Amino acid sequence: MNVLEMYEKEHMKRDIPETPIGANVKVHYRIIEGEKERIQIFEGVVIVRKRAALRSTITVRKVSSGIGIERVFPLHSPRLEKIEVTRLGKVRKSKLYYLRALKGRKARIKEKDQF
């Protein structure tokens, strides 16, 4: 392991939850507005997972009043409080970019059967 990897490892969180592609998640993210601090919950589908040690992110997509919104969350950011996985999706790709072109019923993801 080289120095750079060791340095990244030091700054990494240890309790990052698994967020499979296609899963429905609730991301609790701390918002700082001036002096005030509050937690915002962003609920949507995980469409991208970038695995890059300390720089790992997930992209969560939701459709809010007809407009698709995607947000990128750095997984090791201290602002990220927690991630709840509410539903696992049955998907065959690792990047769900195709969802961007789909609307309504077609943009649904089947639930993954749990064994």
Next chain:
Amino acid sequence: MSNTILGKKLGMTQIFDQIGNAIPVTLIQAGPCTVLQVKSTEKDGYNAIQLGFDDKKEKRTNKPDKGHLAKSGSNPKRYIRETRVTDPGLYEPGQVITAGTFKTGDFIDVTGTSKGKGFAGVMKRHGFSGFKATHGTHESKRGGGSLGPSADPARVFKGKKMPGQMGNETVTVQNLTVVDVREAQNLIAVKGPVPGAKNGLLIISFAKKKPIPDRPIQTEKPEAVESQEQDDTPVTVADTQPVEPVEENTQVEDKAQEETEEKSKSE
């Protein structure tokens, strides 16, 4: 104090500050640099110290270099560079200058050799717009256009931007902030990018356009280096032991504790 140290670019990553902002950082292995020679006005006409950085094999060292290194008792070094100092009396050959020269929050200038791009055209080298891809453009899509007026100057003005070698030149980035210093690992993290590729030689100095911090020189005598290395081993063993309260410690223990903390952080 020495305001310059030699280093090596290790690569870039990001770290988060307390409120969660991601800061892009470049990790640099800064030092340890051995003082190989001290030059003074009386003897050499100017004040400077010669620094050696990065060990190399002895069989790769030629005889003249071996003779030069023997004067300071140093092992063979890959890079040897000189830096001007105000008071050469503070230095002696064999001293080791470490990354501890810099502290978090300092401003530094970093000099390196930029990545070579070869013979580049004006679009890449100077950001010219080129020509339209369609609508009748022929022969010249990435050209630079006219070189200037015709009969009146009857020449091309000096400094006209033209194609040529791009990169592989000395570049200095000024006023970078030091975000993190690991003295034990000779590691510093600076905010933002620095010139050159990974493993490239960097010359790191205090920012020319900011006041230089007034601190004593951070050096270790040649003997102290060995004891330092011996110290390092028990520190790793002591990792698991609880850290004692600070007020009970003497200064020496303080330092050891700092190292312990750093080590335990790095685990």
